[in-house]
Amino acid sequence: AQSVSQHNHHVILSEAASLELGCNYSYGGTVNLFWYVQYPGQHLQLLLKYFSGDPLVKGIKGFEAEFIKSKFSFNLRKPSVQWSDTAEYFCAVNVASNTGKLIFGQGTTLQVKP
Amino acid sequence: EAGVTQSPTHLIKTRGQQATLRCSPISGHTSVYWYQQALGLGLQFLLWYDEGEERNRGNFPPRFSGRQFPNYSSELNVNALELEDSALYLCASSWGRLLNQPQHFGDGTRLSIL
Numbered sequence: 001a002q003s004v005s006q007h008n009h010h011v012i013l014s015e016a017a018s019l020e021l022g023c024n025y026s027y028g029g030t031v032n033l034f035w036y037v038q039y040p041g042q043h044l045q046l047l048l049k050y051f052s053g054d055p056l057v058k059g060i061k062g063f064e065a066e067f068i069k070s071k072f073s074f075n076l077r078k079p080s081v082q083w084s085d086t087a088e089y090f091c092a093v094n095v096a097s098n099t100g101k102l103i104f105g106q107g108t109t110l111q112v113k114p
Numbered sequence: 115e116a117g118v119t120q121s122p123t124h125l126i127k128t129r130g131q132q133a134t135l136r137c138s139p140i141s142g143h144t145s146v147y148w149y150q151q152a153l154g155l156g157l158q159f160l161l162w163y164d165e166g167e168e169r170n171r172g173n174f175p176p177r178f179s180g181r182q183f184p185n186y187s188s189e190l191n192v193n194a195l196e197l198e199d200s201a202l203y204l205c206a207s208s209w210g211r212l213l214n215q216p217q218h219f220g221d222g223t224r225l226s227i228l
Contacts, residue, residue, distance in 0.1 A: 032214065034216060036219075042221075043117070043118075043204075043219050043220055043221045043222070044204070044206075044219040045219075046216050046218065049216050051214045090157070092157075098211060099162070099170045100145065100147060100159075100162030100164070100169055100170050100211070101159040101162065101170060101172065102147075102149075102157075102159060102206075102217060103159070104156055104157040105156070106156045107156065
């Protein structure tokens with residue numbers, strides 16, 4: 001069965017530190033990849049998405065992610081985090097069979113200390 | 115643009131009762147998705163409706179059902195409630211069935227079973 005794994009469950013950083021959150025998926029075919037963010041008290045919001053083309057995708061608020069097909073990975077990065085980046089981050093995948101189903105990782109809680 | 119709206123925000127029921135959760139998609143979106151976020155289990159895909167038809171369902175028992183109305187809003191019905199149905203139920207919508215249309219999420223309905 002397809003699955004998504006996020007390696008870090010809880011990350012604590014100081015402001016201005018660099019961020020990298022790992023995401024790996026298990027599926028051998030074509031995939032669409034997403035990162036969602038949930039700020040405290042808010043709904044899930046789309047940070048960025050990858051469908052095809054350039055494997056380095058840029059999203060909102062300075063986030064980017066790189067799709068490495070050979071490693072089945074889609075890691076999220078930000079060069080310098082801010083206190084306002086404190087949130088829960090979810091990696092998600094849907095496979096190209098048009099099931100409508102997003103498969104989510106367990107989420108990573110990021111805490112940024114001012 | 116108004117986002118995905120869900121009602122009620124909270125719902126308290128007892129075992130054996132039935133619950134109805136409602137979702138209004140973003141204007142112009144025809145696909146509606148339901149997910150369950152139970153403690154410790156992450157986000158699990160429940161159902162997908164598009165153009166009034168059920169297109170796919172996740173690994174949930176038949177007492178989880180729903181429908182989509184002509185205005186594309188949707189209801190999720192859970193019959194014979196069990197304690198383990200306590201969870202946050204999220205609705206998402208997207209523009210059509212195309213894979214490259216990301217899902218946009220509502221704030222959720224928190225269902226508590228006593």
